[in-house]
Amino acid sequence: MSSGPLVRSRQAPPWDRVPERLRQRGLRWTLQRATLLAVLEATEGHVTGSQLVEKCREIEPATTPSTVYRTLDVLESIGIISHSHGLDGREEFHVRPVAVHGHLVCTDCGSDEELLAAEAGPFLQALVDAHRFEAHVDHLTVMGRCRDCIDTATGTSPSQTRAAAEAD
Amino acid sequence: MSSGPLVRSRQAPPWDRVPERLRQRGLRWTLQRATLLAVLEATEGHVTGSQLVEKCREIEPATTPSTVYRTLDVLESIGIISHSHGLDGREEFHVRPVAVHGHLVCTDCGSDEELLAAEAGPFLQALVDAHRFEAHVDHLTVMGRCRDCIDTATGTSPSQTRAAAEAD
């Protein structure tokens, strides 16, 4: 689809050197972390914490939720993964972020479209100018209504046209 | 503070006619709802569900969490309140939305600055153009780092410069 020189310049976080990267920071490489990393490597796109716990349990039944959640935090802190929040506010982890991106989540159908950092560029710059606020693009989730639901809603159900209620 | 002809044109949701507005839709006016509404009327800014439950209990100890959460959904559906998600993804309810706004939440200190709809206008229009995605501004939360934390971090602690990790 897109063809511009986008943000994907620096690619490939070294998935294979994770143990070293952890040790470099005084952190440790354990069986539980290897398990989670194996699961992550086999994962595409977005996953919730509980989904990861479940997947880990498939290959290592002794997996404990707290360990998984804590390890996710660690992996995020060293840049292996990132997360944003889904429709219900629950954390969704992004694996293999090919390009830094945000999300367009539809409040009607729950669909999730990616928003490339470049598209948000001017807006983010405006935030810096007006508020001196540096946004984390990969944590950006915009709620709204996707094209399909717009089309469907046209002439069908009024659906939730949030906050547009006055009519009295 | 601000002085432009912003979005505040249509103000004042009829707080006093809530019972009627509910009945108009076949919904009911109950003691519990009156309690919650009283709490909301005394509330400024943002609150979480649990905070509201607690406040309700202060004036009506018999208050049940499930009732409060369900009532919040109802009030949101008729446009009395709206919600977005805080730093931890938890719902935060907005009372008396003077102007439609989003949020700039600092991942370092948790501060929450308001983002006026007008500021996001061009960006939201771009989303419509490029994705045909209609965003709900009042549900928009941008995570990032606020001015204070930027200043503090300069020369202090590296803090979490998310995703900027490469260095090897």
Next chain:
DNA sequence: CACCCTATTGCAACGCATTGCATCAAGGAC
């Protein structure tokens, strides 16, 4: 190779929010 420091784990308890279900009551009809 033994030792030590401390990061990590597992468990249990907790907090917030949601949901199913039987019961209750708002409020319109007569």
Next chain:
DNA sequence: GTCCTTGATGCAATGCGTTGCAATAGGGTG
């Protein structure tokens, strides 16, 4: 005022995620 329909409530159970704490083990050091 009484009856009836159906929305609302309360309770108990469930799910996700977090946290405190004691025990374990990674892995660098001598």
